Amino acid sequence: MRLLLLAPPGAGKGTQGERLAAWSGARHIAAGDLLRAQARAGGALGEQIAACQARGDLVPDQIVLDVLTPVVVEAASRGGYILDGFPRTLPQAVAAAGLAAGLGVTLDAAIYLHAPDGVLTRRLLDRASQSGRSDDRADVIRHRLRVYAQTTGPLVPYYTERGILVAVDADQPPDSVTTDITAQLSALT
Numbered sequence: 661m662r663l664l665l666l667a668p669p670g671a672g673k674g675t676q677g678e679r680l681a682a683w684s685g686a687r688h689i690a691a692g693d694l695l696r697a698q699a700r701a702g703g704a705l706g707e708q709i710a711a712c713q714a715r716g717d718l719v720p721d722q723i724v725l726d727v728l729t730p731v732v733v734e735a736a737s738r739g740g741y742i743l744d745g746f747p748r749t750l751p752q753a754v755a756a757a758g759l760a761a762g763l764g765v766t767l768d769a770a771i772y773l774h775a776p777d778g779v780l781t782r783r784l785l786d787r788a789s790q791s792g793r794s795d796d797r798a799d800v801i802r803h804r805l806r807v808y809a810q811t812t813g814p815l816v817p818y819y820t821e822r823g824i825l826v827a828v829d830a831d832q833p834p835d836s837v838t839t840d841i842t843a844q845l846s847a848l849t
């Protein structure tokens with residue numbers, strides 16, 4: 661199975677991505693986690709990534725593609741992938757489609773998790789004390805939500821036009837969100 665999770669910060673991409681991986685046998689690939697690991701590894705590249713993440717700005721497309729592509733290629737040759745937080749820009753979506761085409765595979769669905777900004781902000785602030793993330797601060801959270809609306813939001817019509825968008829209300833308990841996603845995915849096949 662090959663899926664992608666399209667969702668604003670705080671919508672529960674990570675939680676649902678892990679569950680969908682367990683459900684489908686595909687690999688959960690979290691772009692933010694891979695980029696944070698690269699940031700911790702240090703060097704000029706790591707510092708650049710860390711600075712973007714701390715500001716709540718997107719990491720440049722080419723860096724994201726360099727980090728993600730080998731992981732996606734490897735997963736495609738096994739049980740598939742659940743992309744969490746990638747693609748996040750139109751050029752990334754075009755690159756991801758090209759990558760899949762080159763591998764001879766297609767995406768089964770783009771799962772769009774939506775919730776009101778107030779709910780997202782509250783969740784992110786609630787988890788801030790445990791997350792230890794430099795970007796879980798009120799001002800950076802506001803910025804991340806703006807970046808999402810401007811840059812990632814346009815992927816909703818992009819995948820709708822391609823006939824693979826599956827929209828799910830993320831303003832529900834995690835189990836209900838998982839049930840809604842798996843019910844819609846099961847109905848596709």
Ligand code: ADP
Nearest residue numbers: 669670691692712713717718719724745746748
């Ligand atoms: P959230 O969705 O809560 O912001 P993520 O871990 O998915 O959490 O992303 C955190 C940060 O990692 C983003 O603000 C951005 O700096 C970087 N990032 C993650 N995915 C991408 C991507 N596909 N393109 C560019 N930057 C990304």
